Amino acid sequence: MQPVPSASTTTTASPGLLDHPLHPWRSLAVLLLLAALPPVASALGEDFYVGLATRILIFALAATSLNLILGFGGMVSFGHAAFVGLGAYVVGILMQEGVTSAWIAWPAAIAAGALFALAVGAVSLRTRGVYFIMITLAFAQMLYYLMVSWKTWGGDDGLTLPGRSVLGAGVDLALDDRFYYVVLGLFALVFVGVQRLLDARFGHVLQALRENETRMGAIGFPVYRYQLVAFTLAGGLAGLAGALLANQSGFVSPALLQWNQSGLLLVMVILGGVGHLWGGFVGAAVFLLLEEVLSAYTIHWQFALGAVLLAVVLAAPRGLAGLSRRGARS
Amino acid sequence: MRTTTNAHPVADAAAPLLHVDGLVKRFGGLVATDRAALHVLPGELHALIGPNGAGKTTLIHQISGALAPDAGRIVFGGEDVTRVPMPRRVLRGLVRSYQITSVFARLSVRDNLALAVQARQGSSLRFWRPARAETDRYAEADAVAERVGLAARLHALAGALAHGEQRQLEVGLALATSPRLLLLDEPMAGMGPDESERMLALLQSLRGATTMLLVEHDMDAVFRLADRISVLVAGRVIACGAPGHIRNHPEVRRAYLGDELPTETEA
Numbered sequence: 001m002q003p004v005p006s007a008s009t010t011t012t013a014s015p016g017l018l019d020h021p022l023h024p025w026r027s028l029a030v031l032l033l034l035a036a037l038p039p040v041a042s043a044l045g046e047d048f049y050v051g052l053a054t055r056i057l058i059f060a061l062a063a064t065s066l067n068l069i070l071g072f073g074g075m076v077s078f079g080h081a082a083f084v085g086l087g088a089y090v091v092g093i094l095m096q097e098g099v100t101s102a103w104i105a106w107p108a109a110i111a112a113g114a115l116f117a118l119a120v121g122a123v124s125l126r127t128r129g130v131y132f133i134m135i136t137l138a139f140a141q142m143l144y145y146l147m148v149s150w151k152t153w154g155g156d157d158g159l160t161l162p163g164r165s166v167l168g169a170g171v172d173l174a175l176d177d178r179f180y181y182v183v184l185g186l187f188a189l190v191f192v193g194v195q196r197l198l199d200a201r202f203g204h205v206l207q208a209l210r211e212n213e214t215r216m217g218a219i220g221f222p223v224y225r226y227q228l229v230a231f232t233l234a235g236g237l238a239g240l241a242g243a244l245l246a247n248q249s250g251f252v253s254p255a256l257l258q259w260n261q262s263g264l265l266l267v268m269v270i271l272g273g274v275g276h277l278w279g280g281f282v283g284a285a286v287f288l289l290l291e292e293v294l295s296a297y298t299i300h301w302q303f304a305l306g307a308v309l310l311a312v313v314l315a316a317p318r319g320l321a322g323l324s325r326r327g328a329r330s
Numbered sequence: 331m332r333t334t335t336n337a338h339p340v341a342d343a344a345a346p347l348l349h350v351d352g353l354v355k356r357f358g359g360l361v362a363t364d365r366a367a368l369h370v371l372p373g374e375l376h377a378l379i380g381p382n383g384a385g386k387t388t389l390i391h392q393i394s395g396a397l398a399p400d401a402g403r404i405v406f407g408g409e410d411v412t413r414v415p416m417p418r419r420v421l422r423g424l425v426r427s428y429q430i431t432s433v434f435a436r437l438s439v440r441d442n443l444a445l446a447v448q449a450r451q452g453s454s455l456r457f458w459r460p461a462r463a464e465t466d467r468y469a470e471a472d473a474v475a476e477r478v479g480l481a482a483r484l485h486a487l488a489g490a491l492a493h494g495e496q497r498q499l500e501v502g503l504a505l506a507t508s509p510r511l512l513l514l515d516e517p518m519a520g521m522g523p524d525e526s527e528r529m530l531a532l533l534q535s536l537r538g539a540t541t542m543l544l545v546e547h548d549m550d551a552v553f554r555l556a557d558r559i560s561v562l563v564a565g566r567v568i569a570c571g572a573p574g575h576i577r578n579h580p581e582v583r584r585a586y587l588g589d590e591l592p593t594e595t596e597a
Contacts, residue, residue, distance in 0.1 A: 014485075016437060016438055016441060017436050017437055017441075018437065018441060018461075019462070193457075196457065196458050196460075197457045197458075199460050199461060199462065200456050200457050200458055200459055200460060200461055201448060201454040201455075201456040201459075201461045201464075202454055202455060202456055202457050203457075203461070204441075204445065204448065204454070204461050205445075205448070205454045208434055208437070208445050211434045211435070211436055211437065212432060212433070212434050212435075214432060215428075215432045215433065215434065215503065216445075216449075217416050217417055218394070218396075218416060218420065218425070218426060218428070218432070218503075218504075219420060219425070219445065219446040219449045219503055219504070219506075219507050220417050220420035220421050220425075220446075220449035220450060220507055221417055221449050221454070222415070222417045222418075223417070226454070229455065
């Protein structure tokens with residue numbers, strides 16, 4: 001009955017919206033490059049770059065967790081800094097109380113991020129659209145003002161950490177390159193985990209909810225429950241990013257919880273690619289590298305960064321990582 | 331209702347699969363559903379007709395769980411589901427399709443249907459195993475596509491389908507959840523004559539295997555297909571019976587001003 005099949009009706013399935021294949025060679029190449037960075041930087045006498053790369057990976061982790069709910073789940077959270085900052089504070093507070101073990105502090109940071117996300121999500125996921133954005137923002141700001149006024153934990157001044165968490169097993173995190181490799185390992189683990197999740201049943205549900213929430217309910221999916229699970233997971237990953245960030249900078253302050261920090265993560269995701277597996281990583285890398293390069297030339301670097309952002313949004317609305325996907329498909 | 335006390339009620343031939351009783355829904359001053367009562371027997375194709383604004387879609391919304399009624403009850407398979415949320419009604423077999431097409435436009439036909447199959451299979455809290463490896467599920471989706479006449483369009487994006495094909499997918503999505511009662515809200519809405527014929531054939535093929543409650547404006551189709559017809563006017567069911575009974579019902583004829591119901595010879 002049908003007329004001649006068009007290109008879109010061929011019998012072989014091409015990767016669709018739900019598929020996020022991890023190209024083994026490309027990913028391995030990126031991993032090897034990142035692993036080679038510390039020896040190369042030290043040979044060039046530019047150890048500074050190890051710290052920058054660590055920061056990029058930590059923000060890539062935070063942005064990837066935001067992308068999970070924003071890009072793949074369609075939940076525009078404007079309070080993601082709360083979960084990152086909370087993770088950072090957990091590490092800082094525990095350290096002030098004498099708990100230095102990474103094996104306790106980091107899981108505690110993950111748990112805190114996840115639990116707070118569970119609470120925030122339980123309330124805000126009952127709303128939609130701009131109300132959801134405002135409520136997530138409001139929760140994050142509440143936490144911000146709480147920490148500003150809570151003098152026990154430094155208040156406005158924040159907490160200075162006496163050192164980095166203790167990992168044991170002969171790995172001294174105080175050494176920048178060791179810490180870098182631990183961060184790289186954790187990021188790689190999370191990255192692969194998110195990729196598996198997206199291509200598993202849960203990922204299909206999450207993405208289909210973004211596409212048509214009403215219909216998901218009408219074919220039998222408890223929409224709220226799945227969204228809440230995703231939101232909680234993302235909060236836990238953000239908590240881990242916060243724990244690493246506290247270790248990296250040796251300092252925790254309410255600024256980590258502030259709304260512009262949430263905005264920064266949003267910008268990274270949009271820059272890199274909303275709903276693209278590599279979006280968080282590419283966005284964090286490009287943003288922080290641009291900041292580094294531009295701020296060397298002018299104190300008005302944010303102006304130039306704004307121009308770059310504008311150009312990306314206009315020229316590549318699906319983000320920088322989205323460019324390669326389009327190339328790979330054609 | 332003799333079966334209400336059973337933990338796993340088995341509908342015998344006499345017990346209705348769906349029993350709607352005294353349903354009321356108000357929107358401000360407007361009474362959209364006014365003590366509506368209705369029962370659907372297992373295996374039948376039950377049509378719900380009524381003039382524009384009679385409250386047919388509002389009634390479907392309440393039966394499916396998209397809207398909560400202000401009063402009355404909905405008993406499905408011997409179980410009171412009046413306060414049961416929509417996804418759980420779906421898992422019990424009470425599934426609807428939409429008057430305004432609601433599919434996953436950016437996903438392929440196969441992915442659309444595979445999602446509906448996945449919903450029925452229980453928890454999707456699986457985070458590691460690739461979903462694409464579930465060949466049984468995709469085979470089941472393909473079988474549904476075959477049933478609704480979309481076997482040749484498996485890999486087309488739902489948004490790229492012709493209107494009639496989207497309507498077929500709309501029904502397919504509901505069908506893929508293996509419903510015990512299919513609520514069809516104007517499946518032929520906006521269709522041309524050829525597309526309507528195809529949809530009619532599809533509904534014919536589902537008869538017997540699936541119990542259906544059909545809302546439809548196409549009176550020829552209704553009188554050809556339905557085992558029984560309920561007539562909704564201003565939120566109330568004013569008549570219920572076999573097509574022959576409804577056709578000659580004086581109140582029904584008055585409600586339709588006599589010009590929409592097909593006469594004996596036409597049918």
